[in-house]
Amino acid sequence: MSQARLTHIGGPTTLIEVEGWRLLTDPTFDPPGRRYAFGWGTASRKLTGPAVGIDELPPIDAALLTHDQHADNLDDTGRAFLPTARTVITTVPGAARLGGGAVGLRPWSVHTLRTNGRPPLEIVATPCRHGPPLSSRITGDVVGFALRWPGQEHGCLWITGDSVLYDGLRQVGARFDVGTVLLHLGDVRFGVTGPLRYTMTGADGVALCSLVRPRTVVPVHYEGWSHFRQGRAGIEAAFSDRPELSWLDLGKPGTVPV
Known part of the structure; x- marks a missing residue:
């Protein structure tokens, strides 16, 4: 059985190793303690550092x-790391801001990685909405990524990205057979905007997975920052009768069937 090796480093940052390819999602490697402004009166403090050092x-x-505009997805150390990756794939506005040959993708567009000795790896951008309706002008563009390659037995590997539950996310299940989903959760809220949510709750994750029907659900980006309102206990309660939930111990590689 073919497998992918996943190492959850902290927050959204996950090392994905599959078919000889090494991919890193949303690099965040700053130490804890600093408060970061996210714009429009919102801010958050980083509470925990990475479980794997950038030099490891x-x-x-x-x-x-x-997305590049929020420090919980790209902090200063992560930004300095980006030029060491062979390719950087992000949103279209993000690629323009980063420069250096970064690849910008709109939802449903595709970039394929190719090299000798490995199967081609197709990266499909998937929709996100990082907040309530009409919030994109404030929060900015965000994408997720669906990873596909020849010989997959259990469906694509999908990284949802930071998003609330809305029709764009629901469309993924209609377009792809999803084997494993890295599910961005955390119920992000800020005092200045009251009850408005900017990422999914555990209950939202259950609703999404009921439609998409992944075989394995790996929660990420639910801890380590002060703006998260729901951690592991709340996610476990929401998924209490869902056998597909799978946790990764921070810094320790785990495997999922692909």
Whole structure:
């Protein structure tokens, strides 16, 4: 059985190793303690550092950056790391801001990684909405990524990105057979905007997975920052009768069937 090796480093940052490819999602490697402004009166403090140091990473073929405008997805150390990756794939506005040959993808567009001795790896950008309706002008563009390659037995590997539950996410299940989903959760809220949510709750994750029907659900980006309102206990309660939930111990590689 073919497998992917996943190492959850902290927050959204996950090392994905599959078919000889090494991918890193949303690099965040700053130490804890600092408060970061996110704009429009919102801010958050980083509470925990990475479980794997940036100098412990293997060579990275592609950095998959769901968005560059928030420090909990790309901090200063992560930004300095980006030029060491062979390819950086992100949103279209993000690629323009980063420069350096970064690849910008709109939802449903595709970039394929190719090299001798490995199967081609197709990276499909998937929709996100990082907040309530009409919030994109404030929160900015975000994408997720669906990874496909020849010989997959259990469906694509999908990174949802930071998003609330809305029709764009639901469309993924209609377009792809999803084997494993790295599910961005955390119920992000800020005092200045009251009850408005900017990422999914555990209950939202259950609703999404009921439609998409992944075989394995790996929660990420639910801890380590002060703006998260729901941690592991709340996610476990929401998924209490869902056998597909799978946790990764921070810094320790785990495997999922692909």
